[in-house]
Amino acid sequence: xxxxxxxxxxxxxxxxxxxxxxxxxxxxxxxxxxxxxxxxxxxxxxxxxxxxxxxxxxxxxxxxxxxxxxxxxxxxxxxxxxxxxxxxxxxxxxxxxxxxxxxxxxxxxxxxxxxxxxxxxxxxxxxxxxxxxxxxxxxxxxxxxxxxxxxxxxxxxxxxxxxxxxxxxxxxxxxxxxxxxxxxxxxxxxxxxxxxxxxxxxxxxxxxxxxxxxxxxxxxxxxxxxxxxxxxxxxxxxxxxxxxxxxxxxxxxxxxxxxxxxxxxxxxxxxxxxxxxxxxxxxxxxxxxxxxxxxxxxxxxxxxxxxxxxxxxxxxxxxxxxxxxxxxxxxxxxxxxxxxxxxxxxxxxxxxxxx
Amino acid sequence: xxxxxxxxxxxxxxxxxxxxxxxxxxxxxxxxxxxxxxxxxxxxxxxxxxxxxxxxxxxxxxxxxxxxxxxxxxxxxxxxxxxxxxxxxxxxxxxxxxxxxxxxxxxxxxxxxxxxxxxxxxxxxxxxxxxxxxxxxxxxxxxxxxxxxxxxxxxxxxxxxxxxxxxxxxxxxxxxxxxxxx
Amino acid sequence: xxxxxxxxxxxxxxxxxxxxxxxxxxxxxxxxxxxxxxxxxxxxxxxxxxxxxxxxxxxxxxxxxxxxxxxxxxxxxxxxxxxxxxxxxxxxxxxxxxxxxxxxxxxxxxxxxxxxxxxxxxxxxxxxxxxxxxxxxxxxxxxxxxxxxxxxxxxxxxxxxxxxxxxxxxxxxxxxxxxxxxxxxxxxxxxxxxxxxxxxxxxxxxxxxxxxxxxxxxxxxxxxxxxxxxxxxxxxxxxxxxxx
Numbered sequence: 188x189x190x191x192x193x194x195x196x197x198x199x200x201x202x203x204x205x206x207x208x209x210x211x212x213x214x215x216x217x218x219x220x221x222x223x224x225x226x227x228x229x230x231x232x233x234x235x236x237x238x239x240x241x242x243x244x245x246x247x248x249x250x251x252x253x254x255x256x257x258x259x260x261x262x263x264x265x266x267x268x269x270x271x272x273x274x275x276x277x278x279x280x281x282x283x284x285x286x287x288x289x290x291x292x293x294x295x296x297x298x299x300x301x302x303x304x305x306x307x308x309x310x311x312x313x314x315x316x317x318x319x320x321x322x323x324x325x326x327x328x329x330x331x332x333x334x335x336x337x338x339x340x341x342x343x344x345x346x347x348x349x350x351x352x353x354x355x356x357x358x359x360x361x362x363x364x365x366x367x368x369x370x371x372x373x374x375x376x377x378x379x380x381x382x383x384x385x386x387x388x389x390x391x392x393x394x395x396x397x398x399x400x401x402x403x404x405x406x407x408x409x410x411x412x413x414x415x416x417x418x419x420x421x422x423x424x425x426x427x428x429x430x431x432x433x434x435x436x437x438x439x440x441x442x443x444x445x446x447x448x449x450x451x452x453x454x455x456x457x458x459x460x461x462x463x464x465x466x467x468x469x470x471x472x473x474x475x476x477x478x479x480x481x482x483x484x485x486x487x488x489x490x491x492x493x494x495x496x497x498x499x500x501x502x503x504x505x506x507x508x509x510x511x512x513x514x515x516x517x518x519x520x521x522x523x524x525x526x527x528x529x530x531x532x533x534x535x536x537x538x539x540x541x542x
Numbered sequence: 543x544x545x546x547x548x549x550x551x552x553x554x555x556x557x558x559x560x561x562x563x564x565x566x567x568x569x570x571x572x573x574x575x576x577x578x579x580x581x582x583x584x585x586x587x588x589x590x591x592x593x594x595x596x597x598x599x600x601x602x603x604x605x606x607x608x609x610x611x612x613x614x615x616x617x618x619x620x621x622x623x624x625x626x627x628x629x630x631x632x633x634x635x636x637x638x639x640x641x642x643x644x645x646x647x648x649x650x651x652x653x654x655x656x657x658x659x660x661x662x663x664x665x666x667x668x669x670x671x672x673x674x675x676x677x678x679x680x681x682x683x684x685x686x687x688x689x690x691x692x693x694x695x696x697x698x699x700x701x702x703x704x705x706x707x708x709x710x711x712x713x714x715x716x717x718x719x720x721x722x723x724x
Numbered sequence: 725x726x727x728x729x730x731x732x733x734x735x736x737x738x739x740x741x742x743x744x745x746x747x748x749x750x751x752x753x754x755x756x757x758x759x760x761x762x763x764x765x766x767x768x769x770x771x772x773x774x775x776x777x778x779x780x781x782x783x784x785x786x787x788x789x790x791x792x793x794x795x796x797x798x799x800x801x802x803x804x805x806x807x808x809x810x811x812x813x814x815x816x817x818x819x820x821x822x823x824x825x826x827x828x829x830x831x832x833x834x835x836x837x838x839x840x841x842x843x844x845x846x847x848x849x850x851x852x853x854x855x856x857x858x859x860x861x862x863x864x865x866x867x868x869x870x871x872x873x874x875x876x877x878x879x880x881x882x883x884x885x886x887x888x889x890x891x892x893x894x895x896x897x898x899x900x901x902x903x904x905x906x907x908x909x910x911x912x913x914x915x916x917x918x919x920x921x922x923x924x925x926x927x928x929x930x931x932x933x934x935x936x937x938x939x940x941x942x943x944x945x946x947x948x949x950x951x952x953x954x955x956x957x958x959x960x961x962x963x964x965x966x967x968x
Contacts, residue, residue: 240805242801248828253798255789286789369569400788
């Protein structure tokens with residue numbers, strides 16, 4: 188086996204950290220919370236080796252603001268947490284969005300609301316896809332479903348964040364974060380101090396013309412103009428950066444729609460169902476924002492029935508219904524409170540839907 | 543082949559490493575694998591388990607409740623998993639710490655004095671490897687060589703001084719099974 | 725004619741939104757003068773707070789970022805750790821530094837972050853309409869303690885500088901004021917030292933500047949500076965609190 192094809196057995200949390208460093212990220216600030224602690228621990232060991240900065244912050248609020256600071260001077264910066272901690276980070280995420288600063292935020296989500304539990308959850312879908320904090324903004328949301336995708340999408344997250352100058356969220360869950368799978372670690376990019384390519388990054392005023400990073404726009408119509416600039420950006424992203432994966436959509440009676448860990452359970456169900464001759468397909472959104480409305484809408488036109496499977500009480504189903512626009516039946520199967528959908532229960536639901 | 547295995551015991555027995563070593567060895571034999579630690583604010587002394595899936599083909603979810611095979615290192619884990627093992631499965635029981643009989647006819651039970659054997663080898667902490675060696679011996683799921691080779695990839699650097707005794711323990715476990723079954 | 729006062733070149737020509745008699749303008753100018761004299765303009769990054777000085781970047785020519793309310797020292801930490809060669813300072817009011825940002829302040833100080841903090845303390849939330857601040861003095865009247873701060877209901881004025889001084893990461897803290905020319909000169913000296921400490925990589929340095937807020941103290945500008953002289957600095961004494 189050549190070195191090129193070599194894989195490592197690594198957890199989702201750790202592979203994100205490794206991928207970030209290989210993507211040129213040289214700043215990490217975080218605060219302990221289960222189930223993402225392996226990511227922080229990995230960074231504490233490996234970021235200094237890469238010549239980068241690791242800080243265990245005093246809070247999530249501080250961690251995201253430290254990332255904001257590093258982003259101001261052009262550094263590729265990362266923070267990670269799990270649901271309750273992400274709620275706290277929303278302040279900083281809103282400021283990053285308003286200030287047009289790139290950063291990557293990882294949410295290994297768990298059961299909620301409140302302290303909830305530390306089992307895997309997908310209940311942060313609304314929070315993730317609707318901006319999350321205060322104000323009129325979006326973040327790109329990437330939802331990997333395996334170790335390899337964690338690696339690949341982490342690098343993509345940094346590239347998208349820099350390209351669009353905005354925060355990008357990676358949404359996983361407790362299972363994906365703690366599970367180890369074989370992953371091919373692709374070589375890193377050559378690290379170049381990112382600020383040299385970012386003409387907006389603060390360097391100290393050397394030209395007489397100061398650079399200002401701000402989200403405060405007072406005066407009639409000024410903020411609206413700024414927000415409409417953001418809207419233009421978001422429209423472009425919705426045009427160009429939708430990612431999804433589809434199976435048998437053209438030859439299905441029922442199409443499952445699921446993301447992250449649920450999509451893996453659904454894929455298994457789909458395979459078993461097809462063995463039994465039940466025509467089941469699947470659409471897996473990889474970007475939760477921008478959402479693959481169009482691909483779902485096209486499937487809806489073929490009169491398939493949709494079954495949305497989530498680990499919450501029904502959140503992504505609202506996007507599926509938006510895409511379907513009343514043209515097809517949309518059903519739901521979900522587990523909440525950190526519980527996982529079981530294959531047989533999904534199968535049973537499929538049979539009910541077909542009837 | 544699609545095999546679901548649970549390694550269970552108490553925190554500090556090397557339960558995570560046991561599963562990870564098995565997964566790593568299978569991966570190096572070109573199998574698809576998933577390894578998953580148990581959750582919980584589980585610490586030294588509490589029950590812990592790790593799950594491993596080994597498959598010839600791509601693993602869709604890797605999640606399961608009922609294992610095909612189980613390696614059980616202490617009594618609380620025995621009580622938790624004895625009835626979950628699938629029919630026709632194999633159960634390795636650390637008889638040093640578990641006196642109970644598994645009252646099932648539909649699974650293959652191998653009782654191994656893993657903790658005592660490890661103590662005889664000079665370090666009771668390698669009981670996990672004795673049990674894993676036994677599982678290797680009975681299942682043949684991966685080769686003993688692959689397990690031994692994977693140790694350096696799974697154990698952290700500061701534990702590499704213990705690789706030799708871990709290898710001895712794996713081999714001893716496999717031998718014990720052969721003695722039991724012959 | 726001998727020029728005895730001029731505006732720093734680092735200040736812009738914008739007309740500030742500060743009220744007549746406010747101390748912010750003086751303190752802005754002092755920071756700019758110090759940076760100019762130290763010759764570090766080209767590598768200085770400012771962090772503007774949320775509070776009366778929220779628009780500071782309109783009034784000075786530093787490369788500047790805003791920070792969420794209370795978070796300037798976390799942002800400063802991110803900047804300074806990522807680019808240690810830059811000179812980083814925060815400009816914060818009492819609400820920002822000592823109420824909503826207490827955790828960020830204490831921990832940046834405790835980590836010994838090598839940054840400079842200009843802490844403008846006027847004992848009141850000016851931007852939001854004169855509410856009680858953590859540093860509001862006992863019996864001082866504000867919009868949210870109209871009969872005067874009452875310890876039983878509102879707690880005591882927070883002794884931020886004294887609190888921070890006990891932390892091992894802190895290298896220099898001085899409390900000064902800008903209520904008369906002598907005080908202004910002392911403040912400038914203190915600010916200069918706080919920047920010099922950063923250049924020499926000595927660690928966390930903070931100057932607490934007692935500043936006048938005639939508007940929300942309900943006084944004329946002259947009465948406000950008299951209040952500092954006769955009342956405030958008796959209760960909150962000026963001077964070096966820590967210098968190691």
